[in-house]
Amino acid sequence: MATIRQLVIDILKPHEPTMLVIAQQVADTDGVSGVNAVLLEMDEEVRNIKFTIEGEDIDYDNVVAVIEDAGASVHSVDQVACGEYIVEDEPTAQD
Amino acid sequence: MATIRQLVIDILKPHEPTMLVIAQQVADTDGVSGVNAVLLEMDEEVRNIKFTIEGEDIDYDNVVAVIEDAGASVHSVDQVACGEYIVEDEPTAQD
Amino acid sequence: MATIRQLVIDILKPHEPTMLVIAQQVADTDGVSGVNAVLLEMDEEVRNIKFTIEGEDIDYDNVVAVIEDAGASVHSVDQVACGEYIVEDEPTAQD
Amino acid sequence: MATIRQLVIDILKPHEPTMLVIAQQVADTDGVSGVNAVLLEMDEEVRNIKFTIEGEDIDYDNVVAVIEDAGASVHSVDQVACGEYIVEDEPTAQD
Amino acid sequence: MATIRQLVIDILKPHEPTMLVIAQQVADTDGVSGVNAVLLEMDEEVRNIKFTIEGEDIDYDNVVAVIEDAGASVHSVDQVACGEYIVEDEPTAQD
Amino acid sequence: MATIRQLVIDILKPHEPTMLVIAQQVADTDGVSGVNAVLLEMDEEVRNIKFTIEGEDIDYDNVVAVIEDAGASVHSVDQVACGEYIVEDEPTAQD
Amino acid sequence: MATIRQLVIDILKPHEPTMLVIAQQVADTDGVSGVNAVLLEMDEEVRNIKFTIEGEDIDYDNVVAVIEDAGASVHSVDQVACGEYIVEDEPTAQD
Numbered sequence: 001m002a003t004i005r006q007l008v009i010d011i012l013k014p015h016e017p018t019m020l021v022i023a024q025q026v027a028d029t030d031g032v033s034g035v036n037a038v039l040l041e042m043d044e045e046v047r048n049i050k051f052t053i054e055g056e057d058i059d060y061d062n063v064v065a066v067i068e069d070a071g072a073s074v075h076s077v078d079q080v081a082c083g084e085y086i087v088e089d090e091p092t093a094q095d
Numbered sequence: 096m097a098t099i100r101q102l103v104i105d106i107l108k109p110h111e112p113t114m115l116v117i118a119q120q121v122a123d124t125d126g127v128s129g130v131n132a133v134l135l136e137m138d139e140e141v142r143n144i145k146f147t148i149e150g151e152d153i154d155y156d157n158v159v160a161v162i163e164d165a166g167a168s169v170h171s172v173d174q175v176a177c178g179e180y181i182v183e184d185e186p187t188a189q190d
Numbered sequence: 191m192a193t194i195r196q197l198v199i200d201i202l203k204p205h206e207p208t209m210l211v212i213a214q215q216v217a218d219t220d221g222v223s224g225v226n227a228v229l230l231e232m233d234e235e236v237r238n239i240k241f242t243i244e245g246e247d248i249d250y251d252n253v254v255a256v257i258e259d260a261g262a263s264v265h266s267v268d269q270v271a272c273g274e275y276i277v278e279d280e281p282t283a284q285d
Numbered sequence: 286m287a288t289i290r291q292l293v294i295d296i297l298k299p300h301e302p303t304m305l306v307i308a309q310q311v312a313d314t315d316g317v318s319g320v321n322a323v324l325l326e327m328d329e330e331v332r333n334i335k336f337t338i339e340g341e342d343i344d345y346d347n348v349v350a351v352i353e354d355a356g357a358s359v360h361s362v363d364q365v366a367c368g369e370y371i372v373e374d375e376p377t378a379q380d
Numbered sequence: 381m382a383t384i385r386q387l388v389i390d391i392l393k394p395h396e397p398t399m400l401v402i403a404q405q406v407a408d409t410d411g412v413s414g415v416n417a418v419l420l421e422m423d424e425e426v427r428n429i430k431f432t433i434e435g436e437d438i439d440y441d442n443v444v445a446v447i448e449d450a451g452a453s454v455h456s457v458d459q460v461a462c463g464e465y466i467v468e469d470e471p472t473a474q475d
Numbered sequence: 476m477a478t479i480r481q482l483v484i485d486i487l488k489p490h491e492p493t494m495l496v497i498a499q500q501v502a503d504t505d506g507v508s509g510v511n512a513v514l515l516e517m518d519e520e521v522r523n524i525k526f527t528i529e530g531e532d533i534d535y536d537n538v539v540a541v542i543e544d545a546g547a548s549v550h551s552v553d554q555v556a557c558g559e560y561i562v563e564d565e566p567t568a569q570d
Numbered sequence: 571m572a573t574i575r576q577l578v579i580d581i582l583k584p585h586e587p588t589m590l591v592i593a594q595q596v597a598d599t600d601g602v603s604g605v606n607a608v609l610l611e612m613d614e615e616v617r618n619i620k621f622t623i624e625g626e627d628i629d630y631d632n633v634v635a636v637i638e639d640a641g642a643s644v645h646s647v648d649q650v651a652c653g654e655y656i657v658e659d660e661p662t663a664q665d
Binding site for chain 4: 476478479480535546551552553555556557558559560561562563564565567568569
Binding site for chain 5: 576581593602606620623665
């Protein structure tokens with residue numbers, strides 16, 4: 001099965017634990033090299049965060065398990081790159 | 096016949112299987128090196144997804160077969176690059 | 191005569207043959223290294239496609255002949271680069 | 286625990302000490318290589334400043350302590366990158 | 381006298397000869413290495429074309445003579461770079 | 476103390492001395508390698524100028540002294556980078 | 571005194587001599603390596619032109635003298651870089 005090398009997901013989380021803590025826990029998952037986390041929106045109850053995850057062989061189910069163990073949830077999978085290297089999204093006239 | 100090195104297609108798929116699973120199946124096709132998949136739109140029944148596929152010798156018919164076996168369909172072929180290397184679309188004053 | 195190294199043309203074609211097939215036929219023409227084809231518009235009868243063609247010595251008349259043999263036509267020549275290397279269009283304050 | 290390599294935070298501070306002084310104090314913290322500080326807004330009482338902090342192993346609690354010792358406060362954590370290298374935020378069609 | 385290394389001109393031409401033919405003739409001029417030609421506007425009588433010309437020592441009067449011999453005319457000189465290398469236009473806050 | 480490597484300031488000055496003269500005087504200050512000066516606005520009495528100053532070890536107080544000796548004043552400090560290298564401002568979704 | 575390495579000026583000139591001739595004369599000045607000249611506006615009497623001048627040691631007074639000897643005048647100095655290398659203008663949140 002082609003390995004997943006980059007994954008962009010949108011998550012929802014309560015105030016605690018912090019974005020930093022969850023990002024570090026995902027970065028510690030097997031097959032993950034690093035994580036970028038961006039705050040998209042914060043309201044009183046919930047923070048909406050975007051994770052860009054890179055690695056040699058990302059295990060999607062493990063990533064979800066780590067996020068859910070932290071009390072957060074995956075709202076959507078926005079982009080994925082899999083195969084021998086990270087293929088970039090190619091902009092076209094139809095975008 | 097000149098080899099296809101990059102292919103950008105727009106697909107429609109039901110909720111299952113996931114975008115990840117189809118992207119991995121396409122990446123496992125002969126002549127494909129990697130796939131980028133982006134979620135464009137989701138409504139209740141259907142997800143609209145854009146695939147950027149790269150490889151040394153992409154077989155378009157095999158790619159379509161993999162996608163259709165997964166219960167999805169190719170809505171349009173938006174861009175293709177074929178030949179000795181990937182020629183980029185050149186922006187012009189007519190765009 | 192200075193060789194043509196890059197050619198950007200706008201073509202009109204019926205449903206068949208596909209954009210892929212015509213792009214591959216142009217890429218197989220003598221002096222052409224590769225082709226990028228982008229779908230610009232599709233209506234019921236006609237598809238409007240933009241070709242970016244690169245090569246060491248592109249023969250414009252051969253390219254037109256291949257396109258017309260496929261049942262398509264060249265609507266306009268939007269950009270051309272000729273000489274010892276590909277000169278890029280230089281943006282200026284008058285654009 | 287995955288190391289924090291880049292941290293983007295939004296801080297609020299009174300007129301004194303200056304943005305320069307706080308930036309230098311954060312840059313002197315263990316595990317921090319450098320700091321970029323940008324003035325976002327100034328009104329009569331408060332300045333709103335954005336810090337981009339880079340380092341091999343940033344200690345978030347130390348950074349906060351340095352900022353609070355200077356009489357300023359962290360208003361929000363806007364972005365963090367952690368792991369083996371700095372993963373960049375990947376723009377997607379959902380942004 | 382400092383040599384001209386890049387010249388951007390706007391020309392007007394009738395239907396014939398084609399943009400390709402004039403671009404090739406200019407590229408064949410002494411001191412010119414290559415030409416980029418872009419179609420800006422076409423109406424019934426006249427085509428408006430932008431030429432970006434590069435070379436080690438472009439002779440402006442020869443370039444004009446080639447264009448006028450082809451039945452076209454130089455409408456304006458939009459940009460020129462001369463000297464030991466191609467100096468790029470530097471964008472400033474006054475633009 | 477972490478060294479200042481890049482400083483962006485906004486200054487106000489009368490007609491004389493010129494922007495060139497003040498930029499050269501700041502560039503001659505110890506620890507400064509070079510200066511970029513841009514004219515932002517000119518009205519009858521005052522010119523508003525932006526200075527980007529780079530160096531191995533910029534002394535902010537010396538820079539201010541040079542500017543004030545020239546009859547100009549620092550209106551605001553817009554950005555500073557300090558530490559082992561120039562950290563760039565990282566754009567985020569909160570900008 | 572720190573050397574001037576890049577100078578962006580706005581000039582006004584009558585129809586003759588041409589922008590090309592003045593650009594070449596400035597490029598021939600001591601300490602200047604090259605010049606980029608862009609046409610900004612043309613009306614019946616006057617052309618407004620932007621010059622980007624680069625060199626190891628640009629003498630501003632000589633540049634002005636060359637421009638004025640050609641019957642043109644310097645309308646404004648828009649940007650200058652001086653010192654050991656060309657420092658670029660750094661965009662900030664205050665721009």
